[in-house]
Amino acid sequence: RTFSLVAVISFVVGFAMFGAMTYLPTFLQVVHGITPTMSGVHMLPMVFGLLITSTGSGQLVSHTGRWKIFPVAGTALTAAGLLLLHRLDASSSTLEMSVYFFVFGAGLGLVMQVLVLVVQNAVTYEDLGVATSGATFFRSIGASFGVAIFGAIFTSRLGGNLADALQGRSLPSGVSADRLAADPRAIGRLPADLRPAILNAYSSSITDVFLYAAPVVLVAFAFTWFLKEDKLRGSVTAPDTTQTLASNPVERSSYDECARALSVLATREGRREIYVKITERAGYDLLPAASWLLLRIKRHGTVEPARLADVAPVPLRVISEAARQVEERGLARREGVQMVLTDEGAEAVVRLGQAREDSLAELLGDWWGPERPTDLVRLVTELTAEVSGSSKERPHMPEPRRDHAA
Numbered sequence: 001r002t003f004s005l006v007a008v009i010s011f012v013v014g015f016a017m018f019g020a021m022t023y024l025p026t027f028l029q030v031v032h033g034i035t036p037t038m039s040g041v042h043m044l045p046m047v048f049g050l051l052i053t054s055t056g057s058g059q060l061v062s063h064t065g066r067w068k069i070f071p072v073a074g075t076a077l078t079a080a081g082l083l084l085l086h087r088l089d090a091s092s093s094t095l096e097m098s099v100y101f102f103v104f105g106a107g108l109g110l111v112m113q114v115l116v117l118v119v120q121n122a123v124t125y126e127d128l129g130v131a132t133s134g135a136t137f138f139r140s141i142g143a144s145f146g147v148a149i150f151g152a153i154f155t156s157r158l159g160g161n162l163a164d165a166l167q168g169r170s171l172p173s174g175v176s177a178d179r180l181a182a183d184p185r186a187i188g189r190l191p192a193d194l195r196p197a198i199l200n201a202y203s204s205s206i207t208d209v210f211l212y213a214a215p216v217v218l219v220a221f222a223f224t225w226f227l228k229e230d231k232l233r234g235s236v237t238a239p240d241t242t243q244t245l246a247s248n249p250v251e252r253s254s255y256d257e258c259a260r261a262l263s264v265l266a267t268r269e270g271r272r273e274i275y276v277k278i279t280e281r282a283g284y285d286l287l288p289a290a291s292w293l294l295l296r297i298k299r300h301g302t303v304e305p306a307r308l309a310d311v312a313p314v315p316l317r318v319i320s321e322a323a324r325q326v327e328e329r330g331l332a333r334r335e336g337v338q339m340v341l342t343d344e345g346a347e348a349v350v351r352l353g354q355a356r357e358d359s360l361a362e363l364l365g366d367w368w369g370p371e372r373p374t375d376l377v378r379l380v381t382e383l384t385a386e387v388s389g390s391s392k393e394r395p396h397m398p399e400p401r402r403d404h405a406a
Contacts, residue, residue, distance in 0.1 A: 002122035003131055005227055006115050007138040009071065012220035013078070013115075014139035016213040017108055019146025020082060023154060024101070027206045030184045031090050031199050045098040049105030054113045061232070067114055068229040074110025075221035081107050082217060085210040090199045111220075112139075121232055146216075150209045155181070157208050161201035166194075274359070281355035284348065286329075289314060289322035291352050294331060294341070298349040302338040 024046075028039035057070045081104030088097060116135055123131040158181050180187060180198060187198050275288035284291070292314070297303050305323040309316040323339060326332040331345035341349065 002228060002230070003119055003134065005223055006119045006122075006135050009075070009111075009220045009223050010115055010135050010139040011142035011145075012216055012223070013075070013108075013111060014142030015146035015149075016078070016082070016142075016217045016220075017146070018143035019150035020085065020104075020210050020213045022147050022150070023206045023209050024085075027088065027203065028097075030187070031203045031206070032092075042094065042097065043101060046101035046105035049102040049107075050109035050112075051105075053106045053109030055109075057110050057114055058117075061114065061117065065232045066229065067118060067232070068224075068227055070114045071111045071118070071224040071227065072221065074107050074112075074114070075217055075224055076107070077110060078104065078107030079214045079217040079221060081105075082210045082214040086207045086214070088207055089203045090196070111224075118227065121230060146213075150213065153212055154205055154209050158202065158205040161205050162198065165197040165201040274356075278352055278355040278359055281358060282348075282351040284352070287318075287322050287325055289318045290325045290331075293319065293322045293339075294326060294345060294349050295352055295356070297332060297339060297341050297345070298353070302335070302340050304337050305339060306337065 024043060025036070025039045028034045028042055029036060034042060053074075057074075061067045061070070081100065084100040084103055088100065116132060119131045119135045120128055162180055184202065187195060275291045279286050279288060279291045282291075293303070293305075293308075296308070296312075305319050306316070308314070308319050312319075323332075326345065327334065327339070329344075330342055331348050332339045332341055
C-alpha cells in the first residue's frame with residue numbers, strides 16, 4: 001500500500017513540478033527580457049528553498065522519527081507556490097518573483113526526498129533498490145506527461161491570447177500571431193505600442209500553466225493523507241560483504257550472523273547515549289551512569305564504587321555521583337564499601353533491563369518479527385547482560401551452533 005501511494009504521489013508531483021518548472025525560464029526570458037544565464041540566477045531562490053526544506057526535513061525526521069507531516073505540508077505548500085506563480089505578470093518585481101520561487105521550492109523540498117525515505121522504510125532489504133528506483137521512475141514518467149500536457153496547454157492558450165492582442169491592430173510586414181508564437185525574438189521588432197499587449201499575452205499563457213498545475217498537486221495532497229506512518233526502523237538485514245563475493249564463500253548459521261550484526265550495532269552507539277535512552281524508556285529520572293551502575297550491581301551482586309573506575313571506562317567522579325544518587329533514591333544501600341540493591345532497586349533494574357532489551361531488539365529491524373526464533377530472543381538477552389558489564393571484561397559470545405553451520 002505504501003509503495004503504491006508513493007508511486008501515485010511521485011507521479012503527480014513530477015507531473016506538476018517539471019511541467020511548471022519548464023516554463024519559469026521562458027517567463028523570465030520572454031516577459032522580463034532576462035538573458036538565459038540571468039534567468040538561472042533569478043531561479044536560485046527556488047533552489048535555496050528546496051535545499052533548506054529538504055535538509056531540514058531530513059534532520060527532523062532523524063530526530064523525531066515522524067515523517068508524514070512533510071509530504072502533507074510539502075504538497076500543500078507546492079500548490080500554494082503554484083497559485084502564487086500564477087499571479088506573476090510583466091510588472092512583477094524581482095523581490096516578488098524571488099519570494100514566489102522560494103515558496104514553490106520549499107514545498108518541493110519537503111516532499112520529494114521524504115517520499116524516497118518512506119518507500120525505503122516500507123520494504124525489505126532485498127527490495128530497497130527496486131522500491132527506490134520505482135519511486136524515481138514514476139516521478140520521471142509524471143514529468144514526461146507534465147511537460148507534454150502543459151506544453152499543449154501553453155501552446156493552445158498562447159495562440160488565442162496573441163490573436164486577441166493583435167486583433168484590429170496594424171502589424172509590420174511578416175509579423176503574425178503564429179510567427180510570434182513560434183519565435184519570441186520577433187517581439188523585439190514590434191512597434192513599442194504593441195509590445196505590452198504581446199508580453200501580457202505571453203505572461204498570461206505561461207502563468208495559466210501554473211494555475212492548471214495547482215489542482216494536480218492538490219490530488220497528491222489528498223493521497224498523502226492515506227499514507228500510513230510506519231515507525232522508522234533502525235536497520236535492515238543487510239548481508240555481510242564477504243557473503244556477496246563468489247571468490248570468498250562463507251557459511252554461517254543465522255544465529256552466528258545475528259550475533260555478529262547485533263554486536264556491531266550495539267558497539268556503534270556510545271555507552272552514555274545507550275543509557276540515556278534506556279533510562280528514558282524505563283521511565284526513570286536518573287543519571288545515565290546511575291542506570292549503568294544499577295545494572296552492574298544486578299549483574300555482579302555487589303560492586304565497590306571506589307574500585308569500579310579501575311575496570312570501567314567511567315571516571316570516578318561520575319561513578320561517585322551515580323552512587324550517591326541511587327543511594328539517595330533508595331535504589332541501593334551500602335554494606336561496608338560494597339553496594340547492593342534494595343527491593344526498590346531490584347524492581348528498577350528489571351525495568352531497565354527490559355528497556356535495554358527493547359532497544360537492542362529495535363536495532364534488529366525486520367529480523368525482530370512476529371516469528372522470531374527462540375535463539376534470537378536468547379541472543380538479545382545475552383547481549384543485554386553483556387552491555388551491563390565491564391567494557392574491559394572479555395565479551396562472552398555464545399559458541400557457534402555447529403548443528404546449524406551447514
